[in-house]
Amino acid sequence: MGMKVTIKVKHLILSTAVFLLLAAGFLVALSRQSPPSQNTNQAVWSNLSKQEVFKRIRESEDEQKWTYIRNYLIGREGAELTNSYDIYVGPGTSEWSSVTYEGQGKLPPITLKEKFPYLEAYVESGPADFNLAGAALLLSYYYEGAGQWEKAIELLERTDERLPASQMYAAQKVKIRMAEVAGNHGDMDLFRQISADLSHELTQNPDTRIVEKFSWLQTRYLAGNESIQQYLKALKKWEGSPVYGSGKQPTVIFDQPTLLKQGLQKLAASKSDRLPEVSGTLKRSDGSPIAYAGVYLRTKDRVQGSLQSDEPYQTMTNGKGEYTIKGVLPGSYQLYLGLELDQISGWTWPTESNEWIRVGFQDVTRDAVLQPLLELAFPVNQTTVREDRITFAWEPVPKAAYYDIYLGVRIHSGSVSQPVKTKVDTTRITIKTEELYHLIGGISSYSDQDRKMITDPLSLLGFSNPDNRFFWTVNAYDNDGHLLTRSDGYRIGNDKIGNLPFFYLKERELTLADRTLLAGNLDQAMKQYEQAYKDDPADTHSLHMLIVMIDAQISEHRSNGSDSFDRENAEKQQETYLKEMVLLHPTSGYLSRLTDYYYKKKDWQAYNAYYKLYEKAMARDS
């Protein structure tokens, strides 16, 4: 039964074909994304991948294309060597920048090398604005590093010609860079010509940033390439007024920053006739070069802060990871690197905050070698330890003579860590959990809504908190005490993440006072610890907490300033607790607190007695 239709085979074939065609069209229509909201003046990229960025740029034209390149590849602050990298590392510091644009989300990480072709297009035919100068400056470092300095000059010249009079600051930056490249490669005629131009411009429109950079440059190259003594003579002769010079004479600006002045004084006292250069290679320990990375020499007055665009010594490594900074004034410098995430991830640059490059009148070679991060074995990945001993184990590092182990606690505002075992000459160490409970960490606090400082109970309870998560890190050192590598660093990408350094310690249970403390009621907790200690004089946990809580009271008093607090009395009470504690549990931590106390009180008899005990405890620890 049912309805039937009579159809010829050829008609059946035809209709099937038509249907299949329709279905294919349907599928294509479905898979085509709903077109991204196109906005010509504003960049909306909170959900753009790198491929999509390049696709957008490729598929757009003219104004739109330049807008995309400007927004995606040059960035809000303009392209500078000091803001084009993901991460900046220096001795003992590391800083990462997440370039954002008007709060619209993060840019996908795009390496400089990937940006170069687009920057080049921008320099060739993009709008003549401030970004044009930025793109040209970045490219000039690239070409100079690649040994094509003439091409760098050409590019900068073209940029300078294209920039309108309204873009004076940008043009001056380009000129300074041009002079720098010319100076770097000994083209002193060009250097003098640009200098004359610039000093003429600067007499009319002095801009402090440019003037300062210009005076550095002049000193570096006139003194570096001609004769230092002659340059200094010229300086003396023209002293007195801000800007001088024209034609063949060295063009000199006297408005020098302090450090430059000091460098000049050193130059004046020397017999040397040429400024040295600092050069080297950036590579990984497996020999692979770190190409197109930023290299900066930073003076003492600058290392406290982040990199600024007017750093006097900056350059880029070439494809082989080599760099050269010419005309370095005598003085002490720290080497900083600008790196892409992929370049550093899984690796570390083992430098320590006391590492300086001392530059006299000789050339200096300084390589930077990244080492693979040290890998932790146990306890890791949030494992729980319930025994009264905890064994830490890690992968051996070739050539390591000893290791330092740091343990950390998660607190309200991040984490704090401290060295727990130093100079360990094996790759495994067992520590009594009790030893961790008795560590005295720093007191941390955070501000509440009313900006009142609140002591963080997590920092007070330290490793005695079975609910908190702890972490550990290891540093490896060679025979001479130089850092070889460390376990903490950039672990970006699933193959680099390794074992997570987290563990829980659930050997003890929280006491009543601990709970009160964690609830934020410090005064009440103090009373409960006092009571617990009174009830059981062998309760070293409560005694430890009493000592730590007095530290907290003192620091809270210092930040919030309450009148009712009697600091001297509190310290006296703490001294009593410490003396009782070292009878029960003489760790170097408590003993050093006691010696500190007697040192301040100038009680030398007590000081000497406890110092002896402290030395004994230290010997026991190692």
Next chain:
Amino acid sequence: MRKTEQLLIKRTLEQELSEIRFTQAEEVLRATHPRSWRDRVRAFLNKELELPLVPLGTAPLFLMAALFVYHLAEQPKTHPGGPQLHRELIEEGGSYYWKDEYERKVNGHEGDHQS
């Protein structure tokens, strides 16, 4: 009489039909008794089928639905992906991680410490 009448009609008919000739005999024969492969294909294409209307109407609908489901299943692969775009760098325990990678790994080990 009858016979002469019949003959007359026959003659008239033959006269009238004398202009009409049946020339398609070969074609008819080819259609009814195909010999070459081309004739066979043509015969097949012109074959009439009787098909039930209800299943024939619903089949395309099923096919469309299947395509749509397939498309949905394929979508995550063809669209470069969610977490990769909104990646955030975080610092935990002294190290820096992509937030999504870190959370995935932490969640993978979350049960370990529950007592």
